[in-house]
Amino acid sequence: MVKRSKSSDRWLQRQRKDYFVRQAQEGGHVSRAHFKLEQLDQRFKLVRSRSRILELGAAPGGWTHYLEQRASQGLLIAVDPLPITSAEATHAISGLAGEAEVDDAIDRILDNRSLDLVLSDMAPNISGVRTVDQARAMDLADIALHGASKWLRRGGSMAIKAFQGEGLEAWLKARKTEFERVQMTKPKASRPESREVFIVALGFKGVEAPEIE
Numbered sequence: 001m002v003k004r005s006k007s008s009d010r011w012l013q014r015q016r017k018d019y020f021v022r023q024a025q026e027g028g029h030v031s032r033a034h035f036k037l038e039q040l041d042q043r044f045k046l047v048r049s050r051s052r053i054l055e056l057g058a059a060p061g062g063w064t065h066y067l068e069q070r071a072s073q074g075l076l077i078a079v080d081p082l083p084i085t086s087a088e089a090t091h092a093i094s095g096l097a098g099e100a101e102v103d104d105a106i107d108r109i110l111d112n113r114s115l116d117l118v119l120s121d122m123a124p125n126i127s128g129v130r131t132v133d134q135a136r137a138m139d140l141a142d143i144a145l146h147g148a149s150k151w152l153r154r155g156g157s158m159a160i161k162a163f164q165g166e167g168l169e170a171w172l173k174a175r176k177t178e179f180e181r182v183q184m185t186k187p188k189a190s191r192p193e194s195r196e197v198f199i200v201a202l203g204f205k206g207v208e209a210p211e212i213e
């Protein structure tokens with residue numbers, strides 16, 4: 001028999017008890033992440049049936065599945081280096097957001113059209129060193145912002161995962177010049193003990209964000 005570590009035992013116990021994990025399994029959803037997006041969408045009215053959407057950090061596909069149903073007449077581009085479970089109509093791009101080839105692939109799909117919504121659930125590989133992990137998380141926020149600044153239409157929206165810690169308050173404040181309304185929120189489906197939050201920015205003003213260094 002395979003021997004499991006204490007931490008993987010704890011993870012399994014937590015998964016079994018977790019309300020949203022059970023709901024995801026019972027509802028046939030790819031992951032509990034589905035409920036985070038559903039809650040953000042219900043509160044901020046992010047997704048419409050004809051929305052053009054860029055989804056960053058899409059694997060394994062919980063959000064993708066939600067978006068395919070809610071924006072069935074729109075356009076969905078989903079990016080992740082890991083495999084994404086998606087419908088045929090979805091433009092799944094295998095690669096890292098922020099890389100030139102991925103940007104080019106998005107440009108080709110959009111063919112001069114702009115986006116209504118940029119979503120990011122990207123998360124860094126956790127090293128366990130808090131300052132390093134926070135810096136990586138802030139880099140991912142910048143990558144998502146770069147996407148929004150490049151392809152979002154005026155009045156468009158952005159909702160991205162971030163982690164509470166060094167740099168986030170200042171980052172949030174800076175977005176207020178670029179969007180009409182900026183808010184930090186934590187959906188109920190996000191684990192209370194995690195530092196994960198979401199930044200929702202509505203009403204893009206069309207101002208270019210600073211270049212990624």
Ligand SMILES: C[S@@+](CC[C@H](N)C(=O)[O-])C[C@H]1O[C@@H](n2cnc3c(N)ncnc32)[C@H](O)[C@@H]1O
Nearest residue numbers: 033057059060061062063080096097121122123
């Ligand atoms: C929390 S998971 C996303 C879960 C997904 N939203 C769902 O509902 O199934 C985070 C994902 O971010 C991806 N990721 C991390 N850095 C990335 C990057 N630079 N570009 C694209 N995806 C990235 C990881 O590969 C991972 O699949």
